[in-house]
Amino acid sequence: MATPVQMPQPGNTVEECLLVEWAVPEGKPVTKGQVVCTIETDKATFEVESPADGTLVRQFVSAGEVAPVLTTIGAVGEPGEDVSDLAPTSAAPSQPAGRKAAKEPKKEMREEPRAESPAPQDPQSAASAQRADGRRAVSPRARKLAARLGVDPTGLQGSGPQGRVVSDDVQAAAGRLTPLARAEQAATGRTAQAPSGLGGRARARDLVEAAPQEAPPEEIPLTQIRARIAERMRASLAQHAQLTLHGSADATALLALRRRFKEARSADEEAPNVTLNAMICAAAVWTLPAFPELNATFDPEAEKLVRYSQVHLGVAVDTDRGLMVPVVRNAHAMRLSELTGAIAQTAAEARSGAIDPDRLYGGTFTITNLGALGVERFTPVLNSPQVSILGVCAIEERPVPDGAGGVRFQPALGLSLTIDHQVVDGAPAARFLQALAQSIGTFDFALAQQAV
Amino acid sequence: MYDLIIIGGGPAGYVAAEQAGGLGKKALLVERDPHLGGVCLNTGCIPTKTMLHCATLYANASEGDAFGVHAEELRFDYAAVRKHVDKTVDRLRKGVRALMRQNKVDVKVGDARITGRGKIRVNDETYEGEHLLVCTGSRPYLPPIDGLKNNDRVLTNADILALDEMPDRLAIIGAGIIGCEFACLYACAGKEVVVVEMLDHVGGDTEPELAKVMQKELHKRGVTFHLQATVNEVDGATIKFQDKKGKERTFEADAVLVATGRSANTEGFGLEDLGVDAHDGRIQVDDRARTNVPGAYAAGDVTGRQPFAHFAYRQGTVAVQHMFGQDAICREDAVPAVIYTDPELASVGLTEAEAREQGREVKTAKFPLTNNGRYLAETRGQRGLAKAVVGAQHGELLGMHIVAPHASEMIATAAVMIETELRAPDIRELIFPHPTISEALRDVLHGV
Numbered sequence: 001m002a003t004p005v006q007m008p009q010p011g012n013t014v015e016e017c018l019l020v021e022w023a024v025p026e027g028k029p030v031t032k033g034q035v036v037c038t039i040e041t042d043k044a045t046f047e048v049e050s051p052a053d054g055t056l057v058r059q060f061v062s063a064g065e066v067a068p069v070l071t072t073i074g075a076v077g078e079p080g081e082d083v084s085d086l087a088p089t090s091a092a093p094s095q096p097a098g099r100k101a102a103k104e105p106k107k108e109m110r111e112e113p114r115a116e117s118p119a120p121q122d123p124q125s126a127a128s129a130q131r132a133d134g135r136r137a138v139s140p141r142a143r144k145l146a147a148r149l150g151v152d153p154t155g156l157q158g159s160g161p162q163g164r165v166v167s168d169d170v171q172a173a174a175g176r177l178t179p180l181a182r183a184e185q186a187a188t189g190r191t192a193q194a195p196s197g198l199g200g201r202a203r204a205r206d207l208v209e210a211a212p213q214e215a216p217p218e219e220i221p222l223t224q225i226r227a228r229i230a231e232r233m234r235a236s237l238a239q240h241a242q243l244t245l246h247g248s249a250d251a252t253a254l255l256a257l258r259r260r261f262k263e264a265r266s267a268d269e270e271a272p273n274v275t276l277n278a279m280i281c282a283a284a285v286w287t288l289p290a291f292p293e294l295n296a297t298f299d300p301e302a303e304k305l306v307r308y309s310q311v312h313l314g315v316a317v318d319t320d321r322g323l324m325v326p327v328v329r330n331a332h333a334m335r336l337s338e339l340t341g342a343i344a345q346t347a348a349e350a351r352s353g354a355i356d357p358d359r360l361y362g363g364t365f366t367i368t369n370l371g372a373l374g375v376e377r378f379t380p381v382l383n384s385p386q387v388s389i390l391g392v393c394a395i396e397e398r399p400v401p402d403g404a405g406g407v408r409f410q411p412a413l414g415l416s417l418t419i420d421h422q423v424v425d426g427a428p429a430a431r432f433l434q435a436l437a438q439s440i441g442t443f444d445f446a447l448a449q450q451a452v
Numbered sequence: 453m454y455d456l457i458i459i460g461g462g463p464a465g466y467v468a469a470e471q472a473g474g475l476g477k478k479a480l481l482v483e484r485d486p487h488l489g490g491v492c493l494n495t496g497c498i499p500t501k502t503m504l505h506c507a508t509l510y511a512n513a514s515e516g517d518a519f520g521v522h523a524e525e526l527r528f529d530y531a532a533v534r535k536h537v538d539k540t541v542d543r544l545r546k547g548v549r550a551l552m553r554q555n556k557v558d559v560k561v562g563d564a565r566i567t568g569r570g571k572i573r574v575n576d577e578t579y580e581g582e583h584l585l586v587c588t589g590s591r592p593y594l595p596p597i598d599g600l601k602n603n604d605r606v607l608t609n610a611d612i613l614a615l616d617e618m619p620d621r622l623a624i625i626g627a628g629i630i631g632c633e634f635a636c637l638y639a640c641a642g643k644e645v646v647v648v649e650m651l652d653h654v655g656g657d658t659e660p661e662l663a664k665v666m667q668k669e670l671h672k673r674g675v676t677f678h679l680q681a682t683v684n685e686v687d688g689a690t691i692k693f694q695d696k697k698g699k700e701r702t703f704e705a706d707a708v709l710v711a712t713g714r715s716a717n718t719e720g721f722g723l724e725d726l727g728v729d730a731h732d733g734r735i736q737v738d739d740r741a742r743t744n745v746p747g748a749y750a751a752g753d754v755t756g757r758q759p760f761a762h763f764a765y766r767q768g769t770v771a772v773q774h775m776f777g778q779d780a781i782c783r784e785d786a787v788p789a790v791i792y793t794d795p796e797l798a799s800v801g802l803t804e805a806e807a808r809e810q811g812r813e814v815k816t817a818k819f820p821l822t823n824n825g826r827y828l829a830e831t832r833g834q835r836g837l838a839k840a841v842v843g844a845q846h847g848e849l850l851g852m853h854i855v856a857p858h859a860s861e862m863i864a865t866a867a868v869m870i871e872t873e874l875r876a877p878d879i880r881e882l883i884f885p886h887p888t889i890s891e892a893l894r895d896v897l898h899g900v
Contacts, residue, residue, distance in 0.1 A: 178873030180848040187845075196781050198871045204848070 002077025003052040004086045005036060007061075009069035010046050015140040017041050018161055019073060021063045024056045030076060037073070042139050042166040048073075055079045060087055064162060066137065138165040149174040150182045155191070180204045225321045236384040239300050240420040244379040244391075245429055249437035251395045251413040253444050254279055277369050278340035280392055280413070283439040283446055285311045285331040285339070288365060291432040295364050297385040298423045305387075305423050314363030314383050315343055317350040324350045325383055327363040336447060367392060371414070380418045387424050390436075391416035413440060454480045456775065457572055457581030459564045459721065462490020463761040464752030465587035466548050468768035473555020475776050480581060481557050482564040482574050488548045489541075490589055491753075492761040495610035498544060499537045500633055501792050503613070506533045507640035508794040511673065518832040528641050530618050537613075566722035570747065583747050583775045586723065586735060587768060590714040590753035597625070599686035606686060606708045609634075618643060619706035623691045625683050627654040629791050631711035632670065636793040639673040646676045646703045648683050648693045655791055659803050661818065662855040665835045666797045673794075716754045732756070739782050741771035749775060758787045786870040790860040795836060798859035800867045801851035804841050813844035817899025821856050824895070825887040830857065838892040842900050847876035852893065862890045869893075876900055 007017055017039040024036050030050040037048050037059075050056070054076040061073040067088070075083035138146070138153045139160065145167045146153040151174045158165035174182065178197055184190065184204045192202030222230070236242075254276055261274040288295050288311050296307040313331035317324050326346045331339055349355040366383040369392040380391035393414025402408040415437065419429045439446045456472050458465045461483030472479040487494055510528045513521065552559050562575040570581050592608040600606055607615075609630055622638045624631045627649035638645045647654075654670075654677065655663040667677060680696035690704045716734040729736045729744040734756030741749045749771040752764035766782055773780035791797040807814045821827040821836030841851035852866035869879055876897045884891045 179875050179878045180843075180846055180873035183846045183848075183875065196783070197873070198783075201872065203873055 002057055002075045002081050002083045002086060003054070004072040005048065005051060005056075005074035005076060007039065007067045007069050007071050007073045008046065008048060010039075010041055010044070013141065014041050014069055016066050016068045017046075018066050018164070019061045019063055020045065020161065022056075022059055022074075023047075024050075026056060026059050027079065028056055030054065030056050036076075040161060042141050042160065042168075050076055052076045055081075057081050058083050058087075137162075139167065142167045142170045146170045150179075150186050151177075152186065152189070176200070177202045178204065181207060223321065225324075229322050232384065233381055236382050239384060240298070240382050240387070241422045242379070242382055242418050243421045243426065243429075244416050244418045245426065245433055246377050247415045247417070247430075247433045247437055248398075248412040249415060249440035251276075251411040251440065253442060254413065254440060255395075255411055257444060257447075272337040272340050273344070274336060274340045276371075277367075277392065278336065278343055279443060280369070280440060281313060281315070281331070281343060281367050282334075282336050282339050283443055284365070284367060284390055284436055285313055285334075286446060286450065287432065287436045287439045289332055290435065291428065293424055293428050294388040294419065294432050296387045296423070297364065298387050298420055299385055300422060308364040310364065312362050312364045314366035314386070315346060316366060316368035316383075317347045319351045319353075321353070324355070324360065325363065325366055325368075326350045326355050326359045327361065329362070335450065366390070371395065375414075377414055378416050380416060382418055382420055387420040387422075388429070388432075389418050391418070454478050454558075454579065454581035456480070456583045456585060456772065457564075457570075457579060458482065458585045458587060459566075459572065460490065460587030460589055460752070460754070461485070461488040461548075461559070462587060462589045462752060462764065463492050464589075464754075464764035464768035465490070465585070466552065467765045468585050468587065468751060468772045469557040470551050470555050471769050471772040472776070473552075473557050475772070477772075477776060479555075479557045480560065480579055481552065482560045482562060482572065484561070484563045486561050487545050488552065488559070489545055490587075490761075491610075492764075493544050493548065494541060495613055497761055498541055499613045500609070500630075500637070502537045502540050503533055504633060504637050504640075504792050504794075506536065507637045511640035511794065515832075530641070531616075534616070564721060566726050569726065569745075572722075583749065584726075585741075585768070585771050585775075586728075586743075586748070586750040586754060587752045587764070588717040588721065588754045590716050590756075590759065592710060593713045593715045594710060595625070595712050597683050597686055599688075600710065603686060603688070603708075605689035605706075606710060608710055612707070612709055615707075619689075620644060621689075621703075621705040621707075622646075623648070623689070623703050623705035623708045624711055625691065625708065626711035626713070627651075627677060627679070628656040628711060628713065629789070631709070632666065632791050632793050634709055634711065635675045636670055636673070639670060639675045640794065642674075644705075645674065646678070646691075646705065648678045648681045648691065650680070650682055652680050652696075654679070655797060656789075657803065657806075658789075658791075658797060658799055659839050659853040662797055662799075662837055662839060662853050665837050665855045666791065666793055666795065669795055669834060670793060714753065714759060716756050718754060737767075739770075739784075740774045740780070741767050741782055742774070747775075758784060760787065760789065763787050783871065786867040788860075788863045788867050790863065792860065795834060795856050796859040797853075797855045798863035799851070799853045800863050801849065801870045802841055803851055803853065804839075807841050807850055812850070814841050814850060815844050815847075815900045816841050817896050819892055819896035819899065821854075821889065821892055824889055824892050827856060827889050827892075829887070836889075838896040840896045840900065842876055842897070847900060848873050849876070849879065849897075852896075854892065856889055856892070858889055862893060865890060866893055 020038040020040050022037045024030050030036055032050055032053050034050045035047045036050045039046050057077045058075045061067045067073055071088045072086050075086045142153055142165050151170050153165050153170055156165045156169050156173050159169050160166040178201050181202050181204045184207055190207035190209055192206050193208050195202035195206050197203040258276055264271040292307045295311055298305045310330050311332035313328045314325040328342045328346055366389045368380050371392050371394040374394050376393050378391050380389045382389050395411045395413050397409040398412040399407040400410045417433050455477035456479045458469055458481045461481050466488050469479045469481045513523050514526055516523055560574050564572045564574050567573050572579050594600055618641055621644045624635055624647040627647045631647055632654055635645045635647050653660055653663045654667045678695050681693050683691050683693040685692040686708055689707055692702050695701050718730040718735055723730055727745055728748055735743055735750040735754050737743055737750050737755045741751050743750055751767035751771050753759055770780040770782040786800050788800040804816050817840050819838040827836055836856035839853045842849055849869045879897055884894055
């Protein structure tokens with residue numbers, strides 16, 4: 001029969017004590033009279049001795065937990081002995097705050113996988129004197145004093161272990177307010193700021209509305225992907241002399257075609273879902289081969305400039321994990337429907353995380369589209385080591401002369417082209433942009449040219 | 453280069469100088485009068501209260517029969533009174549001088565003129581200081597009554613205190629604190645006193661019930677009050693006034709005391725050149741005694757905030773503490789006001805009317821002092837009253853008003869209660885000595 005280790009009552013008015021730490025680990029032998037743990041009240045620490053020789057079979061209460069006096073906190077017996085009948089019942093009638101505090105944070109840990117803290121079994125993390133409702137634990141003596149002095153103890157900074165509010169804290173808080181201020185605070189919950197009273201006391205007029213519980217700033221650990229993106233962006237800006245040209249193209253033809261494709265799809269599910277983005281990408285990759293300067297990569301350290309005859313198109317995809325730029329190889333040689341499919345599939349793979357990592361390399365030109373999000377103009381960052389990147393912006397209705405002295409509105413698609421001025425000059429870039437705008441503006445003709 | 457230059461050596465100025473010295477700072481104090489202490493020490497508080505003590509002693513001795521004290525051949529020897537007053541004032545003047553020496557304050561006698569930021573000129577010498585504290589005080593206000601100016605029978609408080617003999621008939625224009633005190637002084641000395649006041653009450657901003665008690669007691673001593681009356685003309689020492697019924701009245705006195713308030717001394721020494729805001733006839737300061745000009749402070753009567761020497765002490769102290777790095781606040785919720793009549797009328801905090809004007813919900817209670825043991829033992833037929841104003845919700849003391857002997861000594865306790873925001877239940881926990889009249893401070897709260 002195992003012997004219970006009891007929480008002592010080191011004073012008539014003491015109702016509960018904090019178990020500071022165990023001196024003997026579970027399962028280790030103890031002798032009668034040997035110190036097994038240290039406990040603490042508001043005022044002093046005490047040592048608890050083993051009541052018998054044997055093995056400290058169980059520690060029912062963890063370090064940092066609070067337990068009522070005269071309850072069982074451990075058991076000494078034979079190694080491996082079943083001591084569950086000695087376990088203290090968790091629902092003691094006068095449920096002290098500390099006991100609850102020990103139980104609930106553990107539960108919280110398990111429910112929130114994103115918590116930084118280690119395994120819930122770690123007694124130190126459960127040892128926080130935070131109650132489930134976020135307030136600090138208050139010792140019974142502090143609570144009695146608080147009631148007498150008319151102080152709200154739950155908002156106080158605790159100077160006890162793990163931030164526990166003890167009677168000294170209540171005393172200090174009371175002393176800083178006039179009796180009226182304390183009464184006002186109790187009635188309204190307002191807190192004192194900038195005390196203006198005699199001897200530094202806070203007067204009733206110094207009470208202000210308590211600041212709403214401010215959420216503390218959250219530190220987000222960087223994921224691998226984010227860290228990689230950060231590195232690449234930094235490197236790109238550091239190694240390339242980036243310059244952006246803004247232009248626009250008449251989107252009338254695009255919009256008309258888009259409508260036609262949509263109509264076709266509503267009649268036949270199998271018809272390709274040709275998006276505006278796909279058409280713009282098509283226009284770009286069909287135009288690019290005439291401007292090899294922009295379909296290149298440059299390594300400034302090695303001073304190596306490589307031009308490509310194929311266009312391996314990088315398509316910027318916004319995923320949960322961050323920006324990814326999978327590559328559609330030989331995009332220039334694809335028909336519109338093929339390109340549409342390839343872009344769609346690649347994007348889907350990137351979003352689902354199933355993309356083959358090799359597909360993220362080897363691009364010669366990149367397109368990034370923020371038009372759907374209303375961006376009118378932006379300065380895309382080069383997808384290093386590529387020397388150019390096309391940013392697609394929103395379509396805006398723009399007034400243009402109608403030839404009869406008035407204006408008409410034309411849908412203008414914004415285009416933002418960033419180049420590496422180390423190896424691409426403004427004029428060639430502008431010529432490409434112009435050709436691209438032309439291609440987009442007469443996309444029905446560009447399509448026809450491809451078919452021919 | 454001084455740490456602080458103080459203009460004016462009255463209660464605000466010399467206390468500030470003492471404080472500065474105590475902080476190890478070098479202060480220059482400039483006072484135009486050869487004596488320090490300002491109006492308070494020389495021609496105000498000290499001499500009047502000293503004389504009042506002498507006069508009430510005489511009056512009480514003449515009324516001692518009920519207490520078994522039969523006095524024959526009592527006389528009031530004004531020359532001896534003057535001697536006692538002069539001795540008291542002299543002692544205190546010496547005390548202030550010593551205080552300045554102990555605190556290594558440089559004192560210059562002369563008229564200071566501000567010549568620039570941190571610069572003043574006194575007697576053709578220029579001095580520079582990092583901070584400036586203006587404590588130029590106030591002077592009696594002379595209302596635009598015909599015949600008041602250039603009339604050697606018209607006296608201010610300073611003039612009347614300097615007389616070698618007490619006029620037998622005294623007319624007093626104004627029944628505020630000064631008016632009532634001099635009325636009491638002269639009536640106790642057996643002189644004929646007529647007081648003419650424009651308002652419908654005496655004592656200034658006090659609780660009306662208490663003001664009435666004081667008025668009745670002064671009347672019993674022989675003072676005649678004409679309230680809601682206006683003086684139209686002063687001819688020599690004869691005042692011509694219109695009483696509240698509109699009737700033209702005259703009183704032929706031997707001297708006329710003007711007690712119609714005081715004006716701040718804000719002009720004539722270069723204050724405006726510094727850009728200090730002194731609109732409304734007083735230097736505007738905040739609760740740290742700061743003016744609108746950085747480095748320039750003001751304290752005392754010149755700020756027009758609370759016209760009392762004790763407030764000047766506090767304001768001067770706050771100014772010095774603030775200028776040398778300590779954030780002190782000059783609170784004004786518990787500034788006692790005392791009228792040293794017999795009985796004394798002492799007040800601190802808000803009157804019921806003031807509290808309601810501020811939109812506060814209050815409860816009030818009155819306590820007739822005949823319910824107090826000591827009061828009963830030491831007075832005969834004299835009315836006494838205590839009135840408390842407390843917050844309706846929490847019962848915090850907002851104002852305490854007493855008319856009784858020794859009220860001036862008791863009111864400080866009430867001031868502490870207000871400063872520390874004690875509520876009626878807190879005050880009931882205090883132990884007052886028995887038997888004292890101060891028990892009334894506690895007992896009056898039974899009524900709330």
